Amino acid sequence: MTESGAQAKLLERLSSRIRDAWRSDPLYIDPIIVPGLTDSQKAAVERASEQAARSGLAHFIAIMPPMPNSEEATWSRFTSELAYAMHQNNSEEQTVVLFSQADDAARSYAYLVDANGPAAPPGSDFLARSSSDDFLPVELAVPYQMQILIAAANGTEPPAPPDFDTREPGDSGGDYIDALGLEKGNPDLVVFGTTAAAALGLSVWLLRRRTKYSWRNSLTSKRDPVRSEQLPDRVVSALEPLPEPHHPSEEMWTLRDRGRRAQEAIRVLIEAHPDWAVSADFSHRYGIENLVSTHKWIRARLRGSSKADPEVPRFCFLFPHHRGKIEKFALKQQGTTLSVDMCESCRDEINAGHEPERLMVPKRPGSKKPIPYYQRTDVYALSGFGSFQPLEDAVLESMGSPSTSSRGGQG
Ligand SMILES: [Zn+2]
Numbered sequence: 001m002t003e004s005g006a007q008a009k010l011l012e013r014l015s016s017r018i019r020d021a022w023r024s025d026p027l028y029i030d031p032i033i034v035p036g037l038t039d040s041q042k043a044a045v046e047r048a049s050e051q052a053a054r055s056g057l058a059h060f061i062a063i064m065p066p067m068p069n070s071e072e073a074t075w076s077r078f079t080s081e082l083a084y085a086m087h088q089n090n091s092e093e094q095t096v097v098l099f100s101q102a103d104d105a106a107r108s109y110a111y112l113v114d115a116n117g118p119a120a121p122p123g124s125d126f127l128a129r130s131s132s133d134d135f136l137p138v139e140l141a142v143p144y145q146m147q148i149l150i151a152a153a154n155g156t157e158p159p160a161p162p163d164f165d166t167r168e169p170g171d172s173g174g175d176y177i178d179a180l181g182l183e184k185g186n187p188d189l190v191v192f193g194t195t196a197a198a199a200l201g202l203s204v205w206l207l208r209r210r211t212k213y214s215w216r217n218s219l220t221s222k223r224d225p226v227r228s229e230q231l232p233d234r235v236v237s238a239l240e241p242l243p244e245p246h247h248p249s250e251e252m253w254t255l256r257d258r259g260r261r262a263q264e265a266i267r268v269l270i271e272a273h274p275d276w277a278v279s280a281d282f283s284h285r286y287g288i289e290n291l292v293s294t295h296k297w298i299r300a301r302l303r304g305s306s307k308a309d310p311e312v313p314r315f316c317f318l319f320p321h322h323r324g325k326i327e328k329f330a331l332k333q334q335g336t337t338l339s340v341d342m343c344e345s346c347r348d349e350i351n352a353g354h355e356p357e358r359l360m361v362p363k364r365p366g367s368k369k370p371i372p373y374y375q376r377t378d379v380y381a382l383s384g385f386g387s388f389q390p391l392e393d394a395v396l397e398s399m400g401s402p403s404t405s406s407r408g409g410q411g
Pocket residue numbers: 316317318319322342343344345346347356
């Protein structure tokens with residue numbers, strides 16, 4: 001067996017051991033290091049786990065033996081994959097997962113996981129260090145990092161970071177809690193001071209994150225195609241009869257048939273949602289925009305316009321008004337991976353561990369609860385605005401009359 005093969009096997013075994021242990025207790029301490037931990041170290045990490053449980057968040061903590069530096073990349077991938085797997089196993093919106101290596105100092109891997117995968121607060125490795133660039137000892141690092149993760153998950157202010165004195169802790173056997181009297185209360189209140197830069201950096205990051213993710217808490221209402229694209233006027237001209245192909249061919253007649261299907265789908269949508277242009281549910285506006293754009297392209301092709309793009313318009317799965325550099329992308333969702341069309345900027349965001357904005361619509365008609373449109377079961381979700389099937393096909397199949405839905409396949 002190769003060295004990397006052997007290592008993969010080891011990590012696989014470690015992964016299943018941790019997952020087995022987490023089934024009965026969200027706090028896992030590797031048996032190898034249990035004898036090396038002091039009582040107050042154990043108590044501190046147990047308290048951190050209890051505190052997380054009280055916050056109501058799904059959480060998992062693993063205290064591990066130290067890993068050699070050279071394996072940092074492997075270890076980082078291992079921990080993030082395990083964190084994501086734990087999230088996929090529960091039905092919670094967010095899961096916090098912390099891996100901390102217990103040694104004389106603790107190197108930590110902290111993850112806040114949601115449907116888009118694990119996000120590590122930027123600089124969280126730095127946050128595991130003191131101002132003198134030492135890693136925080138496990139009894140300080142674990143409670144502190146759990147508080148950061150909980151604050152990040154709830155969008156509240158992060159705790160002030162603990163600092164610890166890197167001078168010898170004296171006769172306490174290397175246990176900072178004993179040495180500093182930290183067992184008497186919240187470590188944050190009694191430690192020497194705060195690492196101001198780290199606290200500031202994290203607050204700024206959290207604030208930005210909160211602003212950045214504020215779209216999650218409200219229905220989409222920005223970038224209204226009814227106004228920005230004079231959609232009602234464009235609907236009127238889109239419904240005018242299609243021309244015959246300028247250069248007749250099998251392909252052009254098929255295209256024309258698709259154009260008529262798009263027109264029919266526009267009529268069906270408008271009839272089913274007469275308030276589409278004023279509705280709080282923006283999926284209808286983007287649905288109409290999708291059909292009108294497809295139709296416009298078909299009309300240009302039929303006319304033989306030299307300016308018409310050879311490819312049919314494509315729409316970003318997450319937010320159909322994103323149209324730049326769309327490519328297929330494997331989007332991880334709870335328990336599955338979807339192959340969808342996605343714009344360059346959303347792909348970049350996801351690859352950087354962020355959650356790009358998406359089209360948020362009412363959970364049910366009239367409801368105030370915003371959910372991503374694709375979590376419903378309507379024609380927009382079924383089609384993914386073109387990622388799964390052309391919207392006109394989804395509309396005609398589920399909302400059209402039998403005569404419209406039996407007319408031909410995709411163009
Ligand atoms: Zn996008």
